[in-house]
Amino acid sequence: MSAQLATARERLLAGGRARTLGGFGIAAVLLFGVAPAALSDFRLNLLAKFLCLAMVAVGIGLAWGRGGMLTLGQGVYFGLGGYLMAMHLKLADAGPGGVPDFMLLYGDGTVPGWWEPFRSPVVTILAIVVVPVLVATGLGWAVFSRRVRGAYFAILSQALAAAFAILLIGQQKVTGGTNGLNGFRSFFGFDLADPVNKRMLFFIAAGTLLVMVAVVRRLMVSRFGELLVAVRDQENRVRFLGYDPAKVKVVAYAVAAAFAGIGGALFVPIVGIISPADVGVVPSIAFLVGVAIGGRATLLGPVLGAIAVSWAQTSLSESFPSMWIYFQGALFILVVAFLPGGLASLGAVWRRRRAGAEESGPATPPEPTPPDPTPPDDAVPAAPGDATTAPATSDSSAATAGRLP
Amino acid sequence: MDALFSQLFAGLSLGSVLLLAALGLALTFGQMGVINMAHGELMMAGAYTAYVVQGVVGDAGVSLLVSLVIGFLVGGLIGLLLEVTLLSRMHRRPLDTLLVTWGVALVLQQLARDVFGAPNVDVRAPQWLSGAVQVFGIGMPKTRLFILLVAIVCVTALALVLRLTPLGRQIRATVQNRDLAETTGISTRATDRLTFFIGSGVAGVAGVTLTLLGSIGPTLGTAYIVDAFLVVVAGGIGQLKGTVIAAFALGLLQASIEYSTTTSIAKVLVFVAIVAFLQARPQGLVAMRTRSLA
Numbered sequence: 001m002s003a004q005l006a007t008a009r010e011r012l013l014a015g016g017r018a019r020t021l022g023g024f025g026i027a028a029v030l031l032f033g034v035a036p037a038a039l040s041d042f043r044l045n046l047l048a049k050f051l052c053l054a055m056v057a058v059g060i061g062l063a064w065g066r067g068g069m070l071t072l073g074q075g076v077y078f079g080l081g082g083y084l085m086a087m088h089l090k091l092a093d094a095g096p097g098g099v100p101d102f103m104l105l106y107g108d109g110t111v112p113g114w115w116e117p118f119r120s121p122v123v124t125i126l127a128i129v130v131v132p133v134l135v136a137t138g139l140g141w142a143v144f145s146r147r148v149r150g151a152y153f154a155i156l157s158q159a160l161a162a163a164f165a166i167l168l169i170g171q172q173k174v175t176g177g178t179n180g181l182n183g184f185r186s187f188f189g190f191d192l193a194d195p196v197n198k199r200m201l202f203f204i205a206a207g208t209l210l211v212m213v214a215v216v217r218r219l220m221v222s223r224f225g226e227l228l229v230a231v232r233d234q235e236n237r238v239r240f241l242g243y244d245p246a247k248v249k250v251v252a253y254a255v256a257a258a259f260a261g262i263g264g265a266l267f268v269p270i271v272g273i274i275s276p277a278d279v280g281v282v283p284s285i286a287f288l289v290g291v292a293i294g295g296r297a298t299l300l301g302p303v304l305g306a307i308a309v310s311w312a313q314t315s316l317s318e319s320f321p322s323m324w325i326y327f328q329g330a331l332f333i334l335v336v337a338f339l340p341g342g343l344a345s346l347g348a349v350w351r352r353r354r355a356g357a358e359e360s361g362p363a364t365p366p367e368p369t370p371p372d373p374t375p376p377d378d379a380v381p382a383a384p385g386d387a388t389t390a391p392a393t394s395d396s397s398a399a400t401a402g403r404l405p
Numbered sequence: 406m407d408a409l410f411s412q413l414f415a416g417l418s419l420g421s422v423l424l425l426a427a428l429g430l431a432l433t434f435g436q437m438g439v440i441n442m443a444h445g446e447l448m449m450a451g452a453y454t455a456y457v458v459q460g461v462v463g464d465a466g467v468s469l470l471v472s473l474v475i476g477f478l479v480g481g482l483i484g485l486l487l488e489v490t491l492l493s494r495m496h497r498r499p500l501d502t503l504l505v506t507w508g509v510a511l512v513l514q515q516l517a518r519d520v521f522g523a524p525n526v527d528v529r530a531p532q533w534l535s536g537a538v539q540v541f542g543i544g545m546p547k548t549r550l551f552i553l554l555v556a557i558v559c560v561t562a563l564a565l566v567l568r569l570t571p572l573g574r575q576i577r578a579t580v581q582n583r584d585l586a587e588t589t590g591i592s593t594r595a596t597d598r599l600t601f602f603i604g605s606g607v608a609g610v611a612g613v614t615l616t617l618l619g620s621i622g623p624t625l626g627t628a629y630i631v632d633a634f635l636v637v638v639a640g641g642i643g644q645l646k647g648t649v650i651a652a653f654a655l656g657l658l659q660a661s662i663e664y665s666t667t668t669s670i671a672k673v674l675v676f677v678a679i680v681a682f683l684q685a686r687p688q689g690l691v692a693m694r695t696r697s698l699a
Contacts, residue, residue: 154500167670322518332511
């Protein structure tokens, strides 16, 4: 296992560097050159929205794919970032000392005290990162340090999303209720009705996403990244080695939360609305769809998966709303049940099939967190792709880097 | 005093609904580690069963009793189908079952929308359940008392099955140690199937009783699934006792916080309370004692 990790790491560090740089170059050309030239303003704005959703997916890829934490509540952090940004935009639209329009409608016409700090752009931008990180650290620490994990964590994160959406709906006076916050006119002084400024927002989103992917890549190839995968696969062994798995998990979870917060914040000026429908249980799971389909443990799988699923949803659900839901459900069932590595693992699965045609092991190795009762801790699940089952070519070691345990 | 009693009743009533929703989940989650996100949709299927049966039978009283039985079968059969086709292939990947069943839930919801239409439909409550019983000066709606009764009957029946029948012994053995159960000659595959059938059937029954509380729609299940899972997490797995206590405790907590604040604040506070509770007992109220590493 460690030998595999080492080769994977070396490959990512040495052989992969040129390829990664090339990949970044291609992505940058596509996002900054081809897309603005080829797409209409409307389509470009749509793509910008997808990029915001992809930011959440990058974080989920880190927390779930690499860290094994199935977080069903990323909508909370997306929503925190989005609402913080929306509050600032509403206050900025209202002018110094002004009151946002919806508060005149539903509330008593005064701005509550805790809204006031967000008149400042600096405070808002800081809060967009800090608040999700604080919430994630608080919940993560409380949960992980008591070794609550697996399904329990998934259910708790989902309940958090449900509670958050209900809270937003219930407090209509200060959150806009079901309608959410919308009708923004300007973004840090730039007129949002101007197509040039819309393009600027697209470039901001594209740049932010590239930075996030770079950050996650750095984390993946670092010692932290190896530790994270180790915690996912054999948490108790990591603990026996003297590390604290809770700390590792909290860091990954907090990074994912920060990414989701930033994605939510950029989503607001691009789409023009944030409402409880964007943050509850259903959208929170919907974030996972793209990640699972793209390939949860890979670097680019979540990004491409999220963009592809959002694109398919937009283009299909307009013409066939009912068909789209069946399609989405079926795709999700098929990929998760039969191709847990996502589409990114198709090549590896095919190679494994060809390499070990006579070997009748399961195509997908068992999950790192088995159900209670746990098997003996020293029983390392026999992973297809071990040196015993497949010749360790450079190709298969590349597959190992992004493969599930 | 009246306020106290009405709070108590509201809490017990909410608790009985939560219990019905969580009972089947606790059974399947406890035995197989399967997190069935489609459980809410099985309840929805039960509710629509009541709607269809009433359309056929006509009389509200007879149809309610008939649909309790048919709802159990419908829920159970859908669950069985789910287990045989998908979940049995994913035994060692409990987290992935959550995602797969969520996909199933999506499909079932849309199916209900296409078959029965998106608007909510109503199921008439029978005459003998209209009105309220006056106790200690507060009115207890008979429908809510009926749901409480159904919950008690379900729990008792399940407890008896688990304690007295061969199937119950097999289920308990499988929950405690799957491999050892298999070596003693129990077919854990068959046990799994039966457990899933019963657990899903209880969801169908829960759905039928929900028709007494209001109109039903394709998204009926999503309103209950999160709370039902919280009950399972707080109660711990492996024993019914924990689920029963947790359901009523959460019901009472929710009702009493709601009384002094609002529903939305109550939801958030209940969530915080559960996270705090898990600090003290990470495995829930009633934990199974094993030697495996926590």
